[in-house]
Amino acid sequence: xxxxxxxxxxxxxxxxxxxxxxxxxxxxxxxxxxxxxxxxxxxxxxxxxxxxxxxxxxxxxxxxxxxxxxxxxxxxxxxxxxxxxxxxxxxxxxxxxxxxxxxxxxxxxxx
Amino acid sequence: xxxxxxxxxxxxxxxxxxxxxxxxxxxxxxxxxxxxxxxxxxxxxxxxxxxxxxxxxxxxxxxxxxxxxxxxxxxxxxxxxxxxxxxxxxxxxxxxxxxxxxxxxxxxxxxxxx
Numbered sequence: 001x002x003x004x005x006x007x008x009x010x011x012x013x014x015x016x017x018x019x020x021x022x023x024x025x026x027x028x029x030x031x032x033x034x035x036x037x038x039x040x041x042x043x044x045x046x047x048x049x050x051x052x053x054x055x056x057x058x059x060x061x062x063x064x065x066x067x068x069x070x071x072x073x074x075x076x077x078x079x080x081x082x083x084x085x086x087x088x089x090x091x092x093x094x095x096x097x098x099x100x101x102x103x104x105x106x107x108x109x110x111x
Numbered sequence: 112x113x114x115x116x117x118x119x120x121x122x123x124x125x126x127x128x129x130x131x132x133x134x135x136x137x138x139x140x141x142x143x144x145x146x147x148x149x150x151x152x153x154x155x156x157x158x159x160x161x162x163x164x165x166x167x168x169x170x171x172x173x174x175x176x177x178x179x180x181x182x183x184x185x186x187x188x189x190x191x192x193x194x195x196x197x198x199x200x201x202x203x204x205x206x207x208x209x210x211x212x213x214x215x216x217x218x219x220x221x222x223x224x225x
Binding site: 041102 | 115144146153154155156159167169199201202203213214215216217218219221
C-alpha cells in the first residue's frame with residue numbers, strides 16, 4: 001500500500017479557501033485517492049475520491065496532477081463547522097473494504 | 112435510509128473481562144469492517160466480514176474476534192481485556208460491487224477498560 005504524508009495541522013479563518021496537500025509517491029496504477037473527514041467522537045465520513053485530474057462535488061474539490069504522486073483537497077470558503085481531521089488515503093481498486101488511515105491533518109477554523 | 116448503528120455507545124469494563132460490541136450496517140450493505148481508534152495509534156483496521164466470512168484481518172492479537180450474521184449484522188468480541196484496549200471502536204459498512212474506498216462509518220462504541 002502506498003504511504004501517504006500530509007501536514008499534521010493547519011489553521012484557517014472562516015470564509016477562506018483551504019488546500020490540504022497529500023504526498024503519495026508510491027501510488028500504484030490501480031489505486032484511487034480518497035479523502036475522509038472526522039469530527040471528534042464520530043466516525044470518519046467519506047468526502048471525495050479521484051483517480052486523476054480534477055474532481056468536484058458539493059463539499060470539496062480534489063486536484064490530482066498527471067504523475068499522481070500527490071493530491072490536493074480544496075475546501076472552498078470554510079466555516080467553523082469544517083474544523084475536523086482530514087485523512088488522505090490511497091485505496092486499491094481491489095473490491096476489498098480495508099482502509100489504511102494515516103495521522104491525518106487537523107484543520108482548525110477560527111472566526 | 113438509516114445509517115450504521117452501533118451498540119452500546121459507551122462501555123466501561125474491568126481488566127480481564129470480555130466485551131461484545133454490535134454493529135448494524137446500512138440496509139443492503141453486505142460488507143462490514145471494524146476499526147480501533149486510539150490517540151496513540153490512530154485508526155487501525157481490525158477485520159472485515161462479507162457474507163458471514165472474514166475476508167481480511169488486521170494485525171491484532173487473537174483476543175479480538177468477530178462474526179457476521181446472515182442479515183449482515185456484525186459483532187466483535189474482545190476477551191481478556193487489557194488497559195490498552197480502551198479505544199473508540201468503529202464499524203463501517205459498504206456495498207458489494209462498488210470500489211472499496213467509500214465506507215459508511217457508525218458513531219462508534221467508546222470502550223474504557225479500568
